[in-house]
Amino acid sequence: MSKIELPENIASLSAYSSAKSEKLTGTTWLNANESPYSRRVNLNFDALNRYPDPQPDAVISAYANYSGLNPEQVLMTRGADEGIELLVRTFCEPGKDSIALFLPTYGMYKVTADTHNVGITALEQNLLQQGSATDILKAVGKAKLVFICNPNNPTGATVSTDKIASIAAALKDKALVVVDEAYIEFCEQLSAASLLSDFDNLVVLRTLSKAFALAGLRTGFTLAAPDVLAPVRKVIAPYPVSAVVAQIAQEALTPDAITQMRRQVSILNKAKEKLIEVLGSSDKITKVMTGQGNFVTVQVRQVNDIKQAMQSGLIMRPFTLFNEDNWLRISIGSEQELEQVRLWLTQPQAEK
Ligand SMILES: *Cc1c(COP(=O)(O)O)cnc(C)c1O
Numbered sequence: 406m407s408k409i410e411l412p413e414n415i416a417s418l419s420a421y422s423s424a425k426s427e428k429l430t431g432t433t434w435l436n437a438n439e440s441p442y443s444r445r446v447n448l449n450f451d452a453l454n455r456y457p458d459p460q461p462d463a464v465i466s467a468y469a470n471y472s473g474l475n476p477e478q479v480l481m482t483r484g485a486d487e488g489i490e491l492l493v494r495t496f497c498e499p500g501k502d503s504i505a506l507f508l509p510t511y512g513m514y515k516v517t518a519d520t521h522n523v524g525i526t527a528l529e530q531n532l533l534q535q536g537s538a539t540d541i542l543k544a545v546g547k548a549k550l551v552f553i554c555n556p557n558n559p560t561g562a563t564v565s566t567d568k569i570a571s572i573a574a575a576l577k578d579k580a581l582v583v584v585d586e587a588y589i590e591f592c593e594q595l596s597a598a599s600l601l602s603d604f605d606n607l608v609v610l611r612t613l614s615k616a617f618a619l620a621g622l623r624t625g626f627t628l629a630a631p632d633v634l635a636p637v638r639k640v641i642a643p644y645p646v647s648a649v650v651a652q653i654a655q656e657a658l659t660p661d662a663i664t665q666m667r668r669q670v671s672i673l674n675k676a677k678e679k680l681i682e683v684l685g686s687s688d689k690i691t692k693v694m695t696g697q698g699n700f701v702t703v704q705v706r707q708v709n710d711i712k713q714a715m716q717s718g719l720i721m722r723p724f725t726l727f728n729e730d731n732w733l734r735i736s737i738g739s740e741q742e743l744e745q746v747r748l749w750l751t752q753p754q755a756e757k
Contacts (some may be wrong), residue, residue, distance in 0.1 A: 414519060414520070417519075430718070431720035433738070434736075436722040436734070438734075439620050440615065440616065440669065441739035443618060450652075457646065458651065461654075462476075463651075464655050465479050468626055471663060472626075472628060478634070479626055480629075480634050481625075482625045484625045485611060485614070488626070489513050489585075492581070493523055494521060495583060496636075498523075502523055502524065503524030503526050503549065504518050505544075505548035505552065507529060507554075509530065514552045528545070530543055533564060537571075539573065542575040551578060551580050551583065551587065553583065555584050556589070558587065559698015559726075560696055561694055563595055570603070576606060578606070581607070583609075584608070586598075586610060587612045587614070588699065590617070590666065591616060591699055601628060606633075607630075609627075613654060616669070617666055619656045619714055622653055624646075624654050631705075644650060676737055676740065681695055681701060683747055684750070691704045699737040699741070701733070702732065703732070708731045711731065712755065
């Protein structure tokens, strides 16, 4: 054990357990909201001796074009997760500032705040859903960043663009409203990207990990007004985007590839509807949260039923919600993968 003392906030961290870090053995993977579609890529490089373009023009302009923005409003990052981290590092002073979030939600906001010794104002999804912009303004207090996951992981709940606009207006000059749109391709019309030119305290986070089927690439985008991105550009590492990553991302953003992504989204959305029907009529399932995104969150009658699925190689994402440990998030996989879920649902219930 090293004698070098750790800062208190680091010593008290528990490592983020991502879907992949738990060494599970399985045959059907429906626990990380990955796309079932994968494509071969061919690489051909003759200048990897050189440092890459820090922000590759071709990728930036393709993504700006895809999201209806100007290139100056787009920053490419190592996944949306790096976007979260950069925002916390850029706008929050350790030991003094805080972020606000609406629970239950994506775990990385808290992990990132904890690792940077930044406080957390924990609010509830209910407030976001039912509260007015004024209620939210009051509850957020002095938080510098307000994270809104839309659609929300793991509940699938969504927030209208009008509501995002009214929250951004209420928090003008007080806090940045960060809308995490990791799953927005599954409900494109809900994107807040079109509000970016009206609000200089709005940030939108995007990723190629979900609908674009490139979780292994580690690519995301932070979208915001040029003035908001300017300090973030000072904080980001000098060469954050590998030339290899840039080439694959560029191919993923051609018009043909975007059309293909949209076709896959429509297939996955239909498969989700079918799965929801099956889940709704299963004795094993007591609650189904229907929302947007390539996942369905359900409450299972008995925790042992979840264990049974895991033991048979069907890996989904169990978690605790409202103090109950029988919740499960199921990613929308391929037809064959979802067939495994149907088989599990028709098996006899496990012993209590
Ligand atoms: C998956 C996910 C991310 C992470 O995206 P990466 O680009 O893979 O880092 C961010 N936010 C939410 C809500 C997610 O579910």
